[in-house]
Amino acid sequence: MTALSAGATIGILGGGQLGRMLASAAAQLGFDVSIYCPESDCPAARVAAHQTLGAYDDHQAVLQWAQTCDVVTYEFENVPVEAAQALIQAGIDVRPGAKPLEVSQDRYVEKSFLQNCDIATAGFATVDTAADIAEPITRFGGQGILKTRRDGYDGKGQARLEAGDDFEAAHKSLGHAPCILEAMVPVVCEISVIIARAANGHSICYDVPRNEHVNGILRRSSVPANIDADIADRACSAAKSLADALDYIGVLALEFFVLEDGALLANEFAPRVHNSGHWTPEACATGQFEQHIRAVAGWPLGDVTRYHDVEMANLLGEEALAPPTELLESAVLTLYGKRDAKPGRKMGHVVKRMS
């Protein structure tokens, strides 16, 4: 695929807030955006030139839509791998491809892939039945987290276990789904790398944010992360190995646990723009959304120089309904246009420039 000209149409699978922010960034570069998703009145469609309603597993409908686009990307990692593969087989340019979906959709495959890239993770073991838990939990020091291999996000699909717990009840609470047991590790802090990789293989990392989760949901990302430069360097070079191994085109996020001794354990990656990078448009020469669009369009990546120290906080549920006046005056507010402020739902975020 040659570089797209302004006026070309970028197709996005998915209609959530990431699609919305990608669509706005694409429009700023002069592209038209076409959204494919099953929900009418979704956040992304309201800022895009076109929308097609359809199921992700309706390969015929997805293909028909994709043929109206000059390139296709996705804004969430649970796009069916088969749908992406069907598009690719039909000659559609899908960026960043089907492989990143295949790897990231299954925690076991994902962690194995990371290890094959020489990226350390916490210990893990597959769990098909509750009987598979006893051996690894002992090996992991008597505790672990049971996670469904698929479809978990924002802390959903997880159960914390200790030796002696009722493993069968825990596995039942996750619907007896195929799981992995992960070792618990003594974490000093969590960080993530937002990396962009261009079609020509050139990649570039943003400054590393420090992330705070509450109940499994990202609450806050701060930059600088106040970690040793050496830790940040190792995190970035791991992210680069991963992006290269996936022959990735676009923006990818790799999350890490930082241990007391400075060791890094990769947690998971997202084959897309990432919540922990939402501060980049306000703090950097080029934000992550524009960067993803540039990569997908075959354009050169933009400068990631960071101009500000920042703190990004998510607005969950009703927090978004009435942002206080002092916040409106001093911070950059982004609201996602979601109609229903369910508790815990990501409704928007604010970025505060600290310098």
Place this chain on the structure above:
Amino acid sequence: MTALSAGATIGILGGGQLGRMLASAAAQLGFDVSIYCPESDCPAARVAAHQTLGAYDDHQAVLQWAQTCDVVTYEFENVPVEAAQALIQAGIDVRPGAKPLEVSQDRYVEKSFLQNCDIATAGFATVDTAADIAEPITRFGGQGILKTRRDGYDGKGQARLEAGDDFEAAHKSLGHAPCILEAMVPVVCEISVIIARAANGHSICYDVPRNEHVNGILRRSSVPANIDADIADRACSAAKSLADALDYIGVLALEFFVLEDGALLANEFAPRVHNSGHWTPEACATGQFEQHIRAVAGWPLGDVTRYHDVEMANLLGEEALAPPTELLESAVLTLYGKRDAKPGRKMGHVVKRMS
């Protein structure tokens, strides 16, 4: 009108690039945008939730559309005054109102209004027939610019005259339209004030840019303008007088000529976001497009702190078709999504951060 909540619909009369950038800024704040304009496939509609096609002077259609919006604004100054008045009479909130349209659409009314606000302008005189030119051109030192009172933009509808020229031919070249003759003044540089005024009367000015025009079209705005602080202060306080006199809500731009002795002569104002403020989103805490939306929505104005010295250059006609790689890597590019790169047409702009 009370402050709008996120999810409300902001109606914009006009579908060009200013509407497009306003629509994107509104979406970032969680608003839905509805565009009313006569052109399908216009730049703004492609980033807005809704579009209604119709003529501006079809009051019935405009009203029907406006009733689907929570507030109505406009992105260009040639919206028929009568259409705005009809909306207001029907109880629609139109911000910044009908008066700014009425004043800015007629150069004679505009300059008279400026003078009534104690804002100095170059000498001017009305011209209904060519016979009206001889007296003022002598008074203005033997030269002047003949401009149509209405519908001129980007240097169109103008003719430069000297004593002894064929005045009738000049007036004929402007279609014998009602005109004004303006005195030529020895200009050191041109500047503009981008001012935002909130519903509560609070107003705030951006740092003043220096503007370069070529053939009547803005080519470049630079900030800082490298003028005395006193000149900038006087320009801002004039803009504040104007905004107050118009009981303005939103962003307004007032252009000035700076003379050798530091005197300021107002040229014209635009009752809308302005090309010479296109650098604000990349350089300031809050950009002019978001600022206009905040004002129109009844929200508090945002911080206008400027973080960068910048240069904004317009991309005209084919300049936008293939921006050079070094520009793509180092500057912020905005393309308007116009289909047809006619010579001289504003297709996009670039903002270069110099510090």
